[in-house]
Amino acid sequence: xxxxxxxxxxxxxxxxxxxxxxxxxxxxxxxxxxxxxxxxxxxxxxxxxxxxxxxxxxxxxxxxxxxxxxxxxxxxxxxxxxxxxxxxxxxxxxxxxxxxxxxxxxxxxxxxxxxxxxxxxxxxxxxxxxxxxxxxxxxxxxxxxxxxxxxxxxxxxxxxxxxxxxxxxxxxxxxxxxxxxxxxxxxxxxxxxxxxxxxxxxxxxxxxxxxxxxxxxxxxxxxxxxxxxxxxxxxxxxxxxxxxxxxxxxxxxxxxxxxxxxxxxxxxxxxxxxxxxxxxxxxxxxxxxxxxxxxxxxxxxxxxxxxxxxxxxxxxxxxxxxxxxxxxxxxxxxxxxxxxxxxxxxxxxxxxxxxxxxxxxxxxxxxxxxxxxxxxxxxxxxxxxxxxxxxxxxxxxxxxxxxxxxxxxxxxxxxxxxxxxxxxxxxxxxxxxxxxxxxxxxxxxxxxxxxxxxxxxxxxxxxxxxxxxxxxxxxxxxxxxxxxxxxxxxxx
Amino acid sequence: xxxxxxxxxxxxxxxxxxxxxxxxxxxxxxxxxxxxxxxxxxxxxxxxxxxxxxxxxxxxxxxxxxxxxxxxxxxxxxxxxxxxxxxxxxxxxxxxxxxxxxxxxxxxxxx
Numbered sequence: 001x002x003x004x005x006x007x008x009x010x011x012x013x014x015x016x017x018x019x020x021x022x023x024x025x026x027x028x029x030x031x032x033x034x035x036x037x038x039x040x041x042x043x044x045x046x047x048x049x050x051x052x053x054x055x056x057x058x059x060x061x062x063x064x065x066x067x068x069x070x071x072x073x074x075x076x077x078x079x080x081x082x083x084x085x086x087x088x089x090x091x092x093x094x095x096x097x098x099x100x101x102x103x104x105x106x107x108x109x110x111x112x113x114x115x116x117x118x119x120x121x122x123x124x125x126x127x128x129x130x131x132x133x134x135x136x137x138x139x140x141x142x143x144x145x146x147x148x149x150x151x152x153x154x155x156x157x158x159x160x161x162x163x164x165x166x167x168x169x170x171x172x173x174x175x176x177x178x179x180x181x182x183x184x185x186x187x188x189x190x191x192x193x194x195x196x197x198x199x200x201x202x203x204x205x206x207x208x209x210x211x212x213x214x215x216x217x218x219x220x221x222x223x224x225x226x227x228x229x230x231x232x233x234x235x236x237x238x239x240x241x242x243x244x245x246x247x248x249x250x251x252x253x254x255x256x257x258x259x260x261x262x263x264x265x266x267x268x269x270x271x272x273x274x275x276x277x278x279x280x281x282x283x284x285x286x287x288x289x290x291x292x293x294x295x296x297x298x299x300x301x302x303x304x305x306x307x308x309x310x311x312x313x314x315x316x317x318x319x320x321x322x323x324x325x326x327x328x329x330x331x332x333x334x335x336x337x338x339x340x341x342x343x344x345x346x347x348x349x350x351x352x353x354x355x356x357x358x359x360x361x362x363x364x365x366x367x368x369x370x371x372x373x374x375x376x377x378x379x380x381x382x383x384x385x386x387x388x389x390x391x392x393x394x395x396x397x398x399x400x401x402x403x404x405x406x407x408x409x410x411x412x413x414x415x416x417x418x419x420x421x422x423x424x425x426x427x428x429x430x431x432x433x434x435x436x437x438x439x440x441x442x443x444x445x446x447x448x449x450x451x452x453x454x455x456x457x458x459x460x461x462x463x464x465x466x467x468x469x470x471x472x473x474x475x476x477x478x479x480x481x482x483x484x485x486x487x488x489x490x491x492x
Numbered sequence: 493x494x495x496x497x498x499x500x501x502x503x504x505x506x507x508x509x510x511x512x513x514x515x516x517x518x519x520x521x522x523x524x525x526x527x528x529x530x531x532x533x534x535x536x537x538x539x540x541x542x543x544x545x546x547x548x549x550x551x552x553x554x555x556x557x558x559x560x561x562x563x564x565x566x567x568x569x570x571x572x573x574x575x576x577x578x579x580x581x582x583x584x585x586x587x588x589x590x591x592x593x594x595x596x597x598x599x600x601x602x603x
Contacts, residue, residue: 055532
């Protein structure tokens with residue numbers, strides 16, 4: 001299933017087009033495209049160009065530092081790393097079952113984060129393409145342009161994100177890089193006043209989320225042919241599902257399906273993830289390429305994230321979001337939807353689902369308890385898996401008798417989608433670039449496909465992250481014709 | 493890039509922990525970069541047929557992580573991971589008004 005455009009048969013004499021930085025995504029990456037004299041596409045690659053090495057320098061640190069250290073992988077979804085690390089280390093402190101209050105507080109923190117991250121991605125990063133047009137004027141194709149053209153909608157996006165950040169502040173102590181979750185539980189109770197404050201805001205939040213879902217549904221319906229076809233590549237899918245088969249973004253078991261929707265494995269305990277997934281390295285990217293061990297690197301790559309999740313589970317378990325999901329599934333009845341642009345739709349459905357779950361958690365008396373920490377017989381290793389906004393996030397640690405970390409393995413959401421993003425942009429190149437002079441507008445199509453996956457390239461390289469994207473155009477002799485560099489800081 | 497920025501601006505602010513002192517990524521400074529790369533791409537758990545990415549398209553990582561003021565003159569340092577929105581607001585408000593930014597109690601923190 002890996003496509004022919006990964007490697008040109010003979011790169012000599014081909015013209016190199018580079019998109020650097022990839023804009024309106026988190027982190028630092030670039031795309032290179034090799035074209036011949038007739039603009040036929042021979043090679044397309046998404047390169048992740050940063051390296052940080054968190055997995056190495058975390059070794060030797062005391063385990064209780066880890067949940068606050070590793071979240072600094074990222075400024076957008078720090079809660080995911082904070083919680084995945086805590087879940088892994090719960091096992092080290094023997095807390096195989098958390099207190100009901102700790103479970104609810106962590107869940108509230110997590111769903112608050114999903115809500116804010118999805119809002120940030122859709123309204124701030126992707127809506128400019130979808131609302132203003134892939135080839136609209138580049139100076140206005142940004143959140144300020146959306147604010148001018150759709151002021152009410154842009155405001156709702158900002159307010160949705162603000163609500164999610166408030167949920168995080170109340171549960172974690174701080175909007176970004178909080179400290180609320182610790183191995184064995186949480187260190188902060190939620191007060192009645194804090195709960196009431198969130199409850200008061202909730203009706204608006206749910207209304208805005210419904211507007212968002214309706215908007216994407218309408219966008220999809222209006223130009224269905226494009227939305228269904230744009231960069232679409234079939235693949236396996238992977239995610240956590242709850243033990244009851246319903247969507248659960250905080251905890252569950254691993255399930256994978258093939259491209260037709262047939263179950264490949266189900267109900268797998270996350271502690272055994274390393275038997276199911278292996279990673280390959282390519283010379284041209286600092287981001288590794290995971291695959292399902294049983295299928296091998298060629299056929300075993302897969303998608304994770306909102307579109308994978310809402311199709312992998314049996315149902316979402318909240319009424320408004322389930323109704324919205326039915327509409328998405330009706331696009332290709334009985335078959336999996338693989339269209340990258342459907343990620344936006346799935347993401348907004350999850351945003352609505354998160355608001356509904358938050359409503360449920362706020363109504364749960366266990367949320368306000370004060371029994372926050374559990375413990376048990378000391379362990380030496382733990383795996384913590386969570387569905388982060390961008391997909392399945394795996395943290396794995398080993399700890400010695402001195403309480404120091406001796407091994408750390410992280411497979412972050414965006415890394416799982418590495419091959420899928422590469423295949424999607426190759427498909428877009430075939431569909432839109434082949435035979436045409438690459439203009440800024442055409443090249444933005446490549447970025448639109450990358451953005452659909454909402455990649456966080458900082459997380460993916462465990463690297464210091466700001467993600468620019470660069471496009472270089474070389475003539476057939478290899479001389480630089482044009483270089484388009486997008487905003488984004490590039491240190492070095 | 494940073495030197496270019498310095499040349500083109502009147503006031504340069506190191507914003508956030510990584511800019512101010514290298515932050516968490518500077519934790520790798522006591523390690524050999526080759527050792528870091530090997531752990532991630534060669535000996536790491538679950539890596540099959542690993543090797544260190546070496547395509548000319550990839551920039552080589554620096555041996556050390558540097559704070560901004562190692563490389564250029566910095567006019568202001570705004571600490572925090574991240575600095576709070578209020579601190580950034582107060583800082584910019586003062587700067588635009590032509591005052592020397594004064595962040596009161598509670599606005600400067602290092603976490």
